[in-house]
Amino acid sequence: MAGTKKNPMPCQPGEERVKNFLEVALGYDEDVAINEAKRCIQCKNPKCVSGCPVGIEIPKFIEKIAEGDFQGAIDTLKEKNSLPAICGRVCPQEEQCEKVCIVGIKNEPVGIGRLERFAADWERKNRKEQSKISNTEGKKVAIVGSGPAGLTCAGELAKMGYQVTIFEAFHQAGGVLMYGIPEFRLPKEIVQEEINALLNLGVELKTNVVIGQTITIKELMEEEGYEAVFVGSGAGLPYFLNIPGENLNGVYSANEFLTRVNLMRAYLHPQWDTPVKVGKKVAVVGAGNVAMDAARTAKRLGAEDVYIVYRRSEDEMPARIEEIHHAKEEGIDFRLLTNPMEVLGNSEGWVTGLKCLKMELGEPDSSGRRRPVPIENSEFELDVDVVIIAIGQGPNPLIPRSTPELQTSKWGNITADESTGNTSMEGVFAGGDVVTGAATVIKAMGAGKNAAVAMDQYIKNK
Amino acid sequence: MNKILQKQVLAPTLKQIIVEAPLIAKKAKAGQFVILRIHEKGERIPLTIADYDRDNGTITMIFQEVGSSTKRLGLLEIGDEILDLVGPLGQPTEHPAGAKRIVCVGGGVGVAPVYPEAKELHESGVEIISIVGARNEELLFYLDNMKAVSKELHVTTDDGSKGRKGFVTDVLKELIESDKGIDAVIAIGPMPMMKAVSDLTKNYGLKTIVSLNSLMVDGTGMCGGCRVTIGNETKFACIDGPAFDAHEVDFIEQMRRLRMYQIEEKVEDCRCGEGME
Ligand SMILES: Cc1cc2nc3c(=O)[nH]c(=O)nc-3n(C[C@H](O)[C@H](O)[C@H](O)COP(=O)(O)OP(=O)(O)OC[C@H]3O[C@@H](n4cnc5c(N)ncnc54)[C@H](O)[C@@H]3O)c2cc1C
Ligand SMILES: Cc1cc2nc3c(=O)[nH]c(=O)nc-3n(C[C@H](O)[C@H](O)[C@H](O)COP(=O)(O)OP(=O)(O)OC[C@H]3O[C@@H](n4cnc5c(N)ncnc54)[C@H](O)[C@@H]3O)c2cc1C
Ligand code: SF4
Ligand code: SF4
Ligand code: FES
Ligand SMILES: [Mg+2]
Numbered sequence: 001m002a003g004t005k006k007n008p009m010p011c012q013p014g015e016e017r018v019k020n021f022l023e024v025a026l027g028y029d030e031d032v033a034i035n036e037a038k039r040c041i042q043c044k045n046p047k048c049v050s051g052c053p054v055g056i057e058i059p060k061f062i063e064k065i066a067e068g069d070f071q072g073a074i075d076t077l078k079e080k081n082s083l084p085a086i087c088g089r090v091c092p093q094e095e096q097c098e099k100v101c102i103v104g105i106k107n108e109p110v111g112i113g114r115l116e117r118f119a120a121d122w123e124r125k126n127r128k129e130q131s132k133i134s135n136t137e138g139k140k141v142a143i144v145g146s147g148p149a150g151l152t153c154a155g156e157l158a159k160m161g162y163q164v165t166i167f168e169a170f171h172q173a174g175g176v177l178m179y180g181i182p183e184f185r186l187p188k189e190i191v192q193e194e195i196n197a198l199l200n201l202g203v204e205l206k207t208n209v210v211i212g213q214t215i216t217i218k219e220l221m222e223e224e225g226y227e228a229v230f231v232g233s234g235a236g237l238p239y240f241l242n243i244p245g246e247n248l249n250g251v252y253s254a255n256e257f258l259t260r261v262n263l264m265r266a267y268l269h270p271q272w273d274t275p276v277k278v279g280k281k282v283a284v285v286g287a288g289n290v291a292m293d294a295a296r297t298a299k300r301l302g303a304e305d306v307y308i309v310y311r312r313s314e315d316e317m318p319a320r321i322e323e324i325h326h327a328k329e330e331g332i333d334f335r336l337l338t339n340p341m342e343v344l345g346n347s348e349g350w351v352t353g354l355k356c357l358k359m360e361l362g363e364p365d366s367s368g369r370r371r372p373v374p375i376e377n378s379e380f381e382l383d384v385d386v387v388i389i390a391i392g393q394g395p396n397p398l399i400p401r402s403t404p405e406l407q408t409s410k411w412g413n414i415t416a417d418e419s420t421g422n423t424s425m426e427g428v429f430a431g432g433d434v435v436t437g438a439a440t441v442i443k444a445m446g447a448g449k450n451a452a453v454a455m456d457q458y459i460k461n462k
Numbered sequence: 463m464n465k466i467l468q469k470q471v472l473a474p475t476l477k478q479i480i481v482e483a484p485l486i487a488k489k490a491k492a493g494q495f496v497i498l499r500i501h502e503k504g505e506r507i508p509l510t511i512a513d514y515d516r517d518n519g520t521i522t523m524i525f526q527e528v529g530s531s532t533k534r535l536g537l538l539e540i541g542d543e544i545l546d547l548v549g550p551l552g553q554p555t556e557h558p559a560g561a562k563r564i565v566c567v568g569g570g571v572g573v574a575p576v577y578p579e580a581k582e583l584h585e586s587g588v589e590i591i592s593i594v595g596a597r598n599e600e601l602l603f604y605l606d607n608m609k610a611v612s613k614e615l616h617v618t619t620d621d622g623s624k625g626r627k628g629f630v631t632d633v634l635k636e637l638i639e640s641d642k643g644i645d646a647v648i649a650i651g652p653m654p655m656m657k658a659v660s661d662l663t664k665n666y667g668l669k670t671i672v673s674l675n676s677l678m679v680d681g682t683g684m685c686g687g688c689r690v691t692i693g694n695e696t697k698f699a700c701i702d703g704p705a706f707d708a709h710e711v712d713f714i715e716q717m718r719r720l721r722m723y724q725i726e727e728k729v730e731d732c733r734c735g736e737g738m739e
Contacts, residue, residue, distance in 0.1 A: 169682050171499055171506075171546040208548035210682055214485050236684035240696065247689055247696065247715055249722045256685035264505060264679070273505035273531060274679075275726035349718035397683050397701060 004107040007036045009114055014329035018299050021183045021267065024326060025089070030068075033118040037066035039103060040110045047100040048112060053446040056080045058097060058112055065115055071126075073119040081116075082155045083148065083194050083445060085124060086177060088117025089186050091442050092320050124193060135202035138162040139459055142226040144211045144399065147175020149232030149432025149444035151198055156452030158201040162459075165226075167209040169398075172263060175234055176433075177441070179263040180255070182293050184300065185323075188262070212402030221427055227462070228427045228455045231406075231414060232448060235433035237394040241285065245343030246389070250277060250351030254286070254294040254390035261297055279386030281305040283354045285340050286390035287317035292324065294388045295332045306332050307382060311339040311359055312372050337361070337372055341379070343387055354382040395434045406430075413437055421451030429455055464498075464544040467520060472603040475527040476571065477536050478512070484519030486511070486549045492578035493555030493673060493705050496521070497681045499546040500534050507531045508678045508700075510575035511550060521549075524574035524603070530730040551681040555579055555705040558669050561645035563589045565637060566612070567630050567659055569651020570596055573604050575673055576650045577611075584611035591642070592616065593633050595651070599624035631658045638666055646670065649708065653717045660708035670708035674699045677722060691715055 010026040011017075017024050028036060040062040048058045057076055064072035077084045091097075093113035101109035138161045143150045146168040154164045172178055177191045199205055211217060211233070220226045238253030240246050257276065260266040264274035278301040284294045287310040299306045308327070310317060313336050317324060328334070337359040344353040358378035361370035395412045407415040407424035414423060414430040421429035431447025433439055468480040486496060490511045497506045513522035527533045538544070557579075558564070564583055568576035573594055580590045592612040596602045597620045609615045616633045617625025626633065630651075638644060646669040649659040656672040663670040676688040676699040688699040691712035697703065 169548065170680065171548070208546050209485070210548060210551065213551055213682075214489060214549065236682075238684070238686045240686065240689075242696075247691060247719070249718060253686040256679060256687045259679055259685055265503070268503075269726060270730050272503040273730070275505075275723040275730075277722070277726075349715070349721075393684075401701075 003039070006039075006108045006111040006114070007032045009111075011326075014331070017184065018330050021300055023187050024184050027121055028114055028118045030070075033065055033115060034068060036111050037062045037115055040066070041103060043102050047102055048097045048110075051097040051100040053096065053440075053442045054080045054449065056097075056116075061119065062110065062112070062115055065119060070119055070122045073115075074123040077116060077119055081442075081445070082152055082198065083441075084116050085120035085190050086148070086186065086194060087442050087445070088113050088115075088120055090181060092440060094321060096442070124190070130197065130200045132200045133202040135161070135163050140165070140224075140226045141455060141459075142167060142220045142224075142229045143232065144217070144229065145169075145175060145232040145234055145432075145434075146173035146195070146205065147232055147234050147432060147444060148177060148441045149234075149448040150175070150230065151195065152445040152448035153230045153232060153431070153452045153455075154203045154448075155198045155201055156449055157455065158198075158203045160452070160456050162456075163204075164202070165204045165206060167211050167215075168205065168207045169210040170263070171207050173205055173207065176236075179259045180290070180293070182258065182262055182297050184296070185293065210398060212398035217399070217403050217425070217428060218405070227459045228429065230421065230448070230451050230455065231399055231423075231428065231430040231434060232432040232444065233396045233399050233434045235393045235438045236396045237412075238389070239392045239394060240389055241340060241391060243340060243342050245345055245351075248343055248345040248351050249349050250279065250345075250385055251343055251387045251389065254284070254290045254388050255393065257294055257388050258290075258297065261301070267301055276301070277386055278303050279351075279384065281307075281384040282386045282388065283307045283309050283340070283382055283384040284388045284390055285309045286392070287312075287319055287336075288390065288392070289319045289323055291390035292319045292327045292332075294390050296327055296330055298386070298388070299330055299332065303386070305384075307384070308332055308334045308336075309338050309340055309354065309356065309382070310334070310336050313337055313361060313370075316369070335382070339372070339374065344381065351385050351387055352383075354384050354387055356380060356382055393438050395437070399434070411437070419450055420454035421447060422454060427458065464547040466538055466540055466542050466544070469538075469540050472524065473600045475536075476524070476601060476603060477527070478522060478524045478603075479535075479538070480520050480522050481544060481547065482519060483521045483547055483549075486547070487514045487516050487519045487521050490514040490521060490550045491554035492582040493575070494550035494552045495681075495704065496523070496547055496549030497551060497678065498535075498544050498548075500531065500538070501545055504534075504545065505531055506546075506679055506681070508551070508675070508681060510673075512574040512577060513581075514578075524571060526571040529727050548681070552700060552704050553702070555648070555671065555673070557583060557588075558646040558671070561588060561669075563591065563642065563644050565591045565593065565634060565644055565647045566608075567593045567634060567647060567649040567651070568595070568608070569630055569649075569655040570601065572649075572651030572655070573608065576648060577604055577607055579648050579650075580608060580611045589613050591637060591644070593618065593630045593637075595619065595630035595655070597621065629658070630655065631662050634659060635662060638663070638668065644668065648672075653713060653720065656708065657713040657717075660711065660713065664709050671705050672708040672711060673704045674706060674711065674716060675704070675720075676700075676716065677719060
């Protein structure tokens, strides 16, 4: 009989892993995976499926694992999800599929994400050499941005027979999967393999092209003959706190810090050319996934003390529980109910500390959440030499700026229909973080997929 | 792609390359720049588009070899390719409306970015007075180019080896005081030079534009590393600039920020002799 708890995920021990960038979670082996799969009771009316933004047939793929038919499992997954090795690792399952799993009512839910990862990793190990298809026949469509939204949309359209070109601003594809989420959570080799598999479907990738600067959306359609365009340019514009001292040397946005380390491999400086300042004592402001990633990265790069500074309490922290748990195991020091007021610096312009104010929980507000209120005279200085701001990002600005035809919200998000990605500009579709604001990998993929269907219809009806 | 078609050594540590980049050449405007990466482990460095040829699909870059990436770039020869080249980035410089006479000041390698400004203004009928300065004669370049688009060309060197001994600001002050009806100044060069020009023209309430060479990574507004204080606001040099109203720029902060990686850059210098050849 299967247990009441999920089979635990084998992990590198905390004290070991803070010394390396290798993946923290090691994955189930075949026996454990089969055992976990047998915890699924194969509901007639499986709630889990409705919790998955792309509607994977979860009971079916889990049943295949239980039967030892791993190929069958991966085939089922791939019907709905082209990047299962990635989603199995970074999906906030506890908020999605696993949240509504029926087993989860009385016991721990089935480890759906872990099983998805298992099947995907099995396939990666057993994958046959794929040959690249080339497509010079179909109608031309353009994809802007190679994050999960753009990659998924491209893959779907290629499968429908379109000639697909992805334009990516960076020198490497992958979006946040490459430059944001760290190696120890999502190995870049896996991301690259998944991208290669998509490219093998005949998708053409043009890196180093900034749409809006190098060429505009209008030009793509009017001069280059693209029948439709999908915009998946993401939400990468970092927000700052607007407190004094924020431009001192040693203050980073999480985006800059993570990009230097992940994409530019600053942790291998000087063998790689891009430098990064890690500091001995680091304050990371914010408590989402991005903040956890920045804090855990700083620790691995040798920072002695790493703080999470967050003005609300533990309950409000937006990061995944597993990531918070991992961060704690790795010795990250959580300073909750602590509001940063000013970054302090010396006469040379280097950070010397972070002035903070202690907060307490006051009366509940209209939403029922207890609001943090400052405690009088509670100012204190946190002794740090690097401060990383991880309080959120807005949509990348270059496309909205260069495309007045595209309607946007007052925050700069492109306005698009949720189920089709239709925008205010004919033939232009959008999805992922640039529409929703910072969200999740699987939501971006879902949007890319929906848009592909709508684009196909649009072109056929033209 | 990105093949180097021509290379010229302007001075021992100052080089000009002309690179095949049709998409960039088609769009480039004065004030814009590219970001390039030379090898697999390379960093992304910004360089101004000093000139472009839309018909031939090429862009020109002039760079001073100051550290490991620019030195490595200097080793590339005609026929070699630049691994990654993206642009044009930044906003084209917004020239002061209605100005009839503009002084263009170029200090050191700053002559490279000031030349396309002078050229574009000259072509639109604005009268250009140019001041070009360098430490010594050897580091002067583009004098003929500048002359061709200017009504007057003034040259200064710190040591007096060519033109007038002194700083560009000495000439600029005289020009302003000689009452020539100058409407605006565009000054590009090392931060201390731009600051000195800005401090000077502020006294006269003379509109001045500078182009900032902040530290950059992506050049598309997603890292915030290039942030600058303009008036009371934080702006990103790569998407809001790189040109700004000089009198609003916090130059002290910018100079400090440029020193952010000095220690790391020294480490690179020690090893760049070995790995590079
Ligand atoms: C550090 C970090 C950790 C995260 N952790 C998780 C997690 O654990 N789980 C989870 O589900 N989600 C996580 N997220 C969120 C998730 O990564 C995003 O929601 C998702 O990547 C959005 O996908 P996207 O395709 O819309 O955009 P992105 O992934 O941002 O990709 C956009 C791409 O478009 C390119 N681009 C932008 N502008 C242009 C232009 N003008 N021309 C050409 N190309 C352009 C960009 O360079 C980029 O490659 C995390 C995000 C960050 C930053
Ligand atoms: C918009 C813009 C246009 C520029 N145009 C030109 C140009 O036309 N010709 C030219 O010679 N130089 C130009 N620069 C400066 C040029 O980018 C730097 O000299 C170059 O990056 C130095 O790299 P390095 O590895 O050779 O030297 P390093 O030893 O790494 O650095 C030397 C100094 O260069 C600056 N620097 C280092 N890395 C960067 C970076 N990623 N971005 C910006 N500055 C950096 C720092 O002040 C540093 O102290 C421009 C900079 C900007 C932002
Ligand atoms: S893609 Fe994400 S939400 Fe869907 S089943 Fe997999 S882990 Fe769950
Ligand atoms: S809800 Fe849970 S138990 Fe039911 S089918 Fe889905 S995963 Fe299995
Ligand atoms: S260089 Fe990254 S935002 Fe400007
Ligand atoms: Mg360098």
